[in-house]
Amino acid sequence: MKYSEIQQILNKANLGDLPKLNISVLRNVMIESMVPYLKYMAYQMGFEAKVQIGEYDNIVQESMGLKEGLLTDKTDCILIFMKLENLSWKLARNYAALEPNEIQDEIKRVHATVTDTLSGIRKQTKGMILWHSFEIPLYPPINQNGIIQELNKFLQGSLAQLSNAYYVDINLCVSRIGAKVYYDQRYWHIGRAPYSLDALSEIVFEDFKFIRPLKGKNKKCLVLDCDNVLWGGVIGEDGLPGIKLGKTHPGSAYYEFQEEIMNLYHRGILIALCSKNNSEDVWEVFRDHPDMVLKEKNIVASQINWEDKATNIRKIAGQLNIGLDSIVFADDSEFEVNLVRQALPEVTIIHLPKEKTLEYRDILASCGLFDTLTISSEDRQRGEMYKAEVLRRDLQVKAPDLDTYLKSLEMEVEIKSADEFTIPRISQLTQKTNQFNLTTRRYSDAEIKGLADSKESHVLYLKLIDKFGDSGIVGVSILKYRDDKAILDSFLLSCRVLGRGIEDIFIIQTLKLAKQRGSKVLIGEFIPTSKNAQAKDFLVKQGFKGTEPAYDLNQAIRSEPSFFKKIIT
């Protein structure tokens, strides 16, 4: 979108009521024109970005605290733009004239600057660091790019040693839009502002691939239309041999689009169908077409009928127990797209116009909505786990009473203390879980490790297996101890396992642990957010009393529900 249009939207937007996203920018070039793009992307995500920009070429000083208020415990995200030209003009521009020892001296100086900056920042804030890589020169003398790639590797390695610090490959942005568009030589010379508006927009887009999952706003489910999206033509009219789908033109566009969908599937994105069709026709394609990349087993939920798509998408959200704002809907029809946009504004739309069939794959790959900060083994299996959940719900409709039903699930839970194998998933759950989460405290791997190792705290996880499959780790409970009190710092469960006694057994085990440790009381806490209303009454229901809800551990703790097949502690 154009700069003036974005500015216009922001001028009119009522940002005051939105939660804040505090962004601080450290830079050695002029980059101020990126602010509207940052604010716009934040606004799209439901936040007001508060952007502070450090002084020109003051990165190291500010990392060490020169500018008050720039780096604090409230800072969500620190963007660093350290352009090589203004750090080592010699390496960037006079490379051919350098002696080997001069090159080595410059490399050492760059390394030291990176290291000093990172350690300085981390003394002040735990906020997410996004460091933009050094740009690769376009017409390098021999080996200059080798050296700059080495610098980028060093940067990458240094960031990997910290938690919540990421390397943003800015050369991706250059490649995507092309260097001729990316750099603005006029303003580089007039005011040391090297980047065009297109470049800044592309850089901010890349940054938000990290910021979105930081705030738990990455999308979880892709809902797809079928005709003219997964294949060319209309199955009900053209029949199985008539639709376009295959390894050669024109079917190859759809084939490659499906491959890209599978890339999302393997990253843990749920794939669902919403199509106006006879469902037998659609499933016939899935089963019998030789060039279908997507298989029936990859589809977690489907609404294939003649009802309107807004209703159907709502049903899919219900089946999967996810929020509408976690859903992306892709369709070729302008009518359907507009209907859903109007009826369900929370749903993100990808319009795939028919004349752009050959770009379908790129449109999906470039949307930037699904990126996560890490991929865990649970992500890879998520589609299957959710599919099992949909089967469970179907069984629930048939089963006569709840306990019998729950017993029929043959649930085995494991509730244990965190260890090195479970820490990545535990921290990921604290970062992503929004709905059944009492305090919504987000923790990095390193922080969870610290809590797990400490004698003053306990990190418990809950793992679930039932007759439909292995759900993996779906719950986290964190206790902190103060004198003879235990404090429930965090308590969360993945919402797909709610409503079958898991929350009961988890709090019972948490209470038992606190009692064993010798605590007299367990203090609970509920911090309301826009998403966790369903957890609001949880503590009261579990027998916590008072305005600061507390559970008296002198009383007997009730026994575990009887419907679990096995409880491992």
Add this chain to the structure above:
Amino acid sequence: MEEKVLNDKVFKIISQVMNIPAEGINENSSPENIEQWDSLQHMNLILALEEDLKIKFTDEEIAQMIDVHLILKALRTKNIA
């Protein structure tokens, strides 16, 4: 583009970029009488004009275009659709 249409378009872009009412902008507007118009906003304005009107200025043109009157003068030398 007709002169009046172009002028109004430019005034609108200035008002969007600087977040001030379009009615307050005319041919005599300049950094002297618009408080928000500093050197950074000037750069944003030039870049937004280029993007919206699909044109490019040279560095020398940019150096000349320091108020609305001179911006309009520079635009009249371009072929704007």
